[in-house]
Amino acid sequence: MDKLESIKSSSKMNARIRKNSIWKSIFFLSTLVGLVVLAILIVRVLGQGLAWLDWDFLTGRLSTSAERAGIMGAILGTVWVMIVVIPVTLIVGVGTAIYLELYAKKGKFQSFIATNISNLAGVPSIVYGLLGLTVFSRLMGLGNAVLAGGLTLALLVLPILIVSAQEALRAVPGYLSEASLAMGATKWQTIRRVVLPAAIPSILTGSILALSRAIGETAPLTVLGIPALLIPFPNGLFDTFTALPMQIYYWTLDSSLVAEYANLAAATIIVLLLLLFILNSVAIFIRNKFQQRY
Amino acid sequence: MANSDSNNNTAVNVSEMIAQNKKKKNLSNFTEKSVPVILFLLASITVLTTIGILYTLITEAIHFFMEVPIWDFFTGTELRPLSQNPEFGLLPLLNGTIISSVIAMLVAGPIGLMSAIYLSEYASDRVRRVLKPLLEVLAGIPTIVYGFFAFTFVTPIIRAIWPQVEATNILSPGLVMGVMIIPMIASLSEDAMTSVPNAMREGSLAMGATKLETTFKVVIPAAFSGIIASFVLGISRAIGETMIVTIASGSSKNFTFDITESMQTMTAYIVEVSGGEAAAGTTIYYSLYAVALTLFVFTLIMNLLARYVSRKFREEY
Incomplete structure (x- = not known):
């Protein structure tokens, strides 16, 4: 006991212990750095934009005068784009995931597709913009219509959705499908009536997260040449549109000319972040409420 | 019957x-x-x-x-796409991309790694359950919002401290990009560190090492491949990031190493040129694709490298 005490009180041991606790605080503080920046960002945006955020702003049309400008066009544009993105990504994404997880034979081809998907996930979004510009805008002649923007964003978030759908399908235990097959159900019947229903909550969660990525994405839209000031509202898939992030982009750029535009950008950011917050809350709700643990 | x-x-x-x-x-x-x-x-x-x-x-x-000869493109220091006798040198853009990524990684690397150490080695379960989702919020914020933040908030603060800094400069977007990448490095490194088996930690602690010594001499070496992979992915993310640099770094095509000045990255060039200036079929229009191809190859190499590192040097336990 004496010996232990003497070791403990020896200056070297104390120094080591002190070093440990000093570093512990440094580690803790660096964890806080990100969170402090997040807090500053949110407080700053709220402080700048909240006063400008009212019903007229939400429902108004775009205008060069800051007092009268509204973002209804951008909101509708974002909604229209989502009308394209949601079905395309869900059908293609879930279909691909089912194929890879349940049909494809484990082998070179399957691992080729899997590698390809993870590489696609790492491609910068601006490159997707150029793909959309070349294929959808120019080749298919869609210009800067809703459909061109929606398809471009759909391709962009597809890898995210595929990976999360694959994980969802993998989490469905094998005995469920084995029981179904043993009862005489065919493979597709088993997938449609047993595997998919069990996986749907996780698939929904993943697709909402992919969707929120698409909502906030700006770079590919700038490449497509989405216009700065658009007075008419979009009414269909072939109409020209603008979206919330594009609106933020132009107002931020022009804030060096008209100072109030920075406030309009901040107010639009509040709308965008609120939308993302609601979507993510829904995703978390679905995950907690419906996800079964087997 | x-x-x-x-x-x-x-x-x-x-x-x-x-x-x-x-x-x-x-x-x-x-x-x-x-x-x-x-x-x-x-x-x-x-x-x-x-x-x-x-x-x-x-x-x-x-x-x-x-x-434009391929050699001139990759070694040219002049980029003047709109002038009378246009020059298409990639180096100014490459320079802007590398400098902004280096600044971002100087922020995100140490802070992300230290956050990962705290979350994986020091934080109690309860603290981790609060901090981790909050950090992930940071990753979910659209980059356009970071661009706004860099341009209207960070740049004015930097200019108040350091007056030589121009209204558009590479420093401010670099720093903000770093903050954006923190959660990515933190969560990937943390995954690598939590997958180090506890037996190794306990062995080290039982030998009388402090937690700090265990972290640096046992956990980090064991998780090294995952940590390096997370850094490489962070660099790839910084290279491909578009909106922050487009907004806050302007469109000056100077070939300079002065971080107080405006510089253009490859991504920002694509935004500037494709935003209506270039008609299809012109040299400027085609230069978009040459720059994008370079960008694509860069990020692809980074992503493949990250996968190679985490596979090749993974220690199996």
């Missing part, structure tokens, strides 16, 4: 049922056979996307290199 009648009835029913069953079977056989084909076609869309990206970038870049 009644008996045979009912027998007859069932016989008819059975044969009908068999016929029906056959029809059903044919139908379900058809679905059983066609579903995999449809799903295969859906799965091949991802492959088509890759082919589409490669095809468009390469064919249009070839057009560009027929007008």
Whole structure:
């Protein structure tokens, strides 16, 4: 006991212990750095934009005068784009995931597709913009219509959705499908009536997260040449549109000319972040409420 | 008689049922056979996307290199796409991309790694359950919001402290980009560190090492490949990041190393030129694809490198 005490009180041991606790605080503080920046960002945006955020702003049309400008066009544009993105990504994404997880034979081809998907996930979004510009805008002649923007964003978030759908399908235990097959159900019947229903909550969660990525994405839209000031509202898939992030982009750029535009950008950011917050809350709700643990 | 009648009835029913069953079977056989084909076609869309990206970038870049020699493009220090006798040198853009990524990694690397150490080695379960989702919020914020933040908040603060800094400069977007990448490095490194088996930590602690010594001499070496992979992915993210640098760093095409000045990255160049300035078929238009191809190859190499590192040097326990 004496010996232990003497070791403990020896200056070297104390120094080591002190070093440990000093570093512990440094580690803790660096964890806080990100969170402090997040807090500053949110407080700053709220402080700048909240006063400008009212019903007229939400429902108004775009205008060069800051007092009268509204973002209804951008909101509708974002909604229209989502009308394209949601079905395309869900059908293609879930279909691909089912194929890879349940049909494809484990082998070179399957691992080729899997590698390809993870590489696609790492491609910068601006490159997707150029793909959309070349294929959808120019080749298919869609210009800067809703459909061109929606398809471009759909391709962009597809890898995210595929990976999360694959994980969802993998989490469905094998005995469920084995029981179904043993009862005489065919493979597709088993997938449609047993595997998919069990996986749907996780698939929904993943697709909402992919969707929120698409909502906030700006770079590919700038490449497509989405216009700065658009007075008419979009009414269909072939109409020209603008979206919330594009609106933020132009107002931020022009804030060096008209100072109030920075406030309009901040107010639009509040709308965008609120939308993302609601979507993510829904995703978390679905995950907690419906996800079964087997 | 009644008996045979009912027998007859069932016989008819059975044969009908068999016929029906056959029809059903044919139908379900058809679905059983066609579903995999449809799903295969859906799965091949991802492959088509890759082919589409490669095809468009390469064919249009070839057009560009027929007008501008490839050597001049990669070694040129002058980028003047709109002047009378245009010059298309990549180096100013490459320089802007590298400098902004270095600044971002100087922020995100140490802070992300230290956050990962705290979350994986020091934080209690309860603290981790609060901090981790909050950090992930940081990753979910659209980059355009960071761009706004860099341009309207960070830059003015930097200029108040350091007056030589221009209204658009590479420093402010670099720093903000770093903050954006923190959660990525933190969560990937943390995953690598938590997968180090506890037995190794306990062994080290039992030998009298402090937690700090255990972290640096046991956990980090064991998780090294995952940590390096997270850094490489962070760099790849910084290279491909577009909106923050487009907004806050301006469009000056100077070949300079002065971080107080405006610089253009490859991504910002693509935004500037594609935003209506270039008509299809002009050299400027084709230069988009040459720059994008370079960007694509860079990020692809980074992503492959990250996967190679985490696979090749993974320590199996």
